[in-house]
Amino acid sequence: KAGVTQTPRYLIKTRGQQVTLSCSPISGHRSVSWYQQTPGQGLQFLFEYFSETQRNKGNFPGRFSGRQFSNSRSEMNVSTLELGDSALYLCASNLGPLGTEAFFGQGTRLTVV
Amino acid sequence: SQQGEEDPQALSIQEGENATMNCSYKTSINNLQWYRQNSGRGLVHLILIRSNEREKHSGRLRVTLDTSKKSSSLLITASRAADTASYFCALYTGANSKLTFGKGITLSVRP
Numbered sequence: 001k002a003g004v005t006q007t008p009r010y011l012i013k014t015r016g017q018q019v020t021l022s023c024s025p026i027s028g029h030r031s032v033s034w035y036q037q038t039p040g041q042g043l044q045f046l047f048e049y050f051s052e053t054q055r056n057k058g059n060f061p062g063r064f065s066g067r068q069f070s071n072s073r074s075e076m077n078v079s080t081l082e083l084g085d086s087a088l089y090l091c092a093s094n095l096g097p098l099g100t101e102a103f104f105g106q107g108t109r110l111t112v113v
Numbered sequence: 114s115q116q117g118e119e120d121p122q123a124l125s126i127q128e129g130e131n132a133t134m135n136c137s138y139k140t141s142i143n144n145l146q147w148y149r150q151n152s153g154r155g156l157v158h159l160i161l162i163r164s165n166e167r168e169k170h171s172g173r174l175r176v177t178l179d180t181s182k183k184s185s186s187l188l189i190t191a192s193r194a195a196d197t198a199s200y201f202c203a204l205y206t207g208a209n210s211k212l213t214f215g216k217g218i219t220l221s222v223r224p
Contacts, residue, residue, distance in 0.1 A: 004155070033212070043201065043214035056211050090155060098212055099143055099205035104155035 002027065004105035006091050012111045018079040021108045025072050025093030031055075032074040033098065034066060037088040037107070046089075048098055049074055056098065081112045115140050117185075117202040117215035125221040132189040134218045136202030137182075143207040145178060147187050150199045150217070159187070159200075194224045 005024040013019050025032050033056075034046040045058040049068035066076040072093075078085055088109050092102040117136045126132050136145065144163045148156040162169050162178045162185065169176050175188040189196055199217040206213075 035214075042216040045211045045213065048211065058211065088153065092156075098210070099207070101146070101158045101161060102148075102156075102212060103158070104148075106155045107153075109153070 004091055004093050004103050006089075006105035006108050008108060009106065010109045010111075012113060013081050014113055015081055015083060017081050018077060019081060019110060020075050020077045021089055021091075021110075023074045023076075023091030023093075023105060025074070025091075026095075026103055029093035029095050029103070030072050031094040031096075031098060032068055032072065033092045033094070033102065034074070034076050035090045035092065036060075037090055038086075043090070046076065078110075083112050086110060086112045115204055115206055115210075115213045117145070117204050117213070119200070119202055119215045119218045121218060122216070123219045123221070125223065126192055128192060128194055128222055128224050130192055132192050132196070132220055132222070134187045134189075134200055134220070135184060136186070136215060137184045138202075138204055139183060140204070140206055142180075142204050143210075144205045145185050146203045146205065146212070147174075147176060147185075148201045148203060148214075150201065152198075156201065189220075192220075192222045194222050196220060197222045 031050045033048040048056040068074045088107045090107045091105045117138045120135045146161045147159040201217045
């Protein structure tokens, strides 16, 4: 079966702009989590959605938001981009609760210039 | 902190040797997971060990968990060049919590 699909793979944006990233989980998976990965901070949890509801949230400013659709696909949005938002954004889906095996997509590499 | 701390930060070994990586943590956990990441790509789940388990095996992987010492180790036996990657331990502390990743260990296996 198809894995977790993230689009786009690469993105270059200018400071102040906004960006929307997309994640399609594995079919049947209802939990989708987002992570930000940077060399300095490592993998930081952004938020988790389950059945269209945000179930858990990390310590990120309100510029980072997300949503989940009825087909479990999820999007995350970052507004007013800053240089420090440059990172690899990873999406993961779980069949069961968050503590079960997570399946990751290939990530979206965002560069803010 | 709910984050695991991996040790060493970097490891370089010869093909065929065993690689041992450690993860220590400070909180109570429900389970501990190990993931692998090849350069700049997504993470791949390797193994999950529950708090009431002491050891698990999967192919060339062996994971141990000592909850009294709050530590886990990942052993890769007979390493291959293809094992070159970053390895992360991730902690799950229970219902309604998130999965928290450590900073990772960079493993380099020389052919």
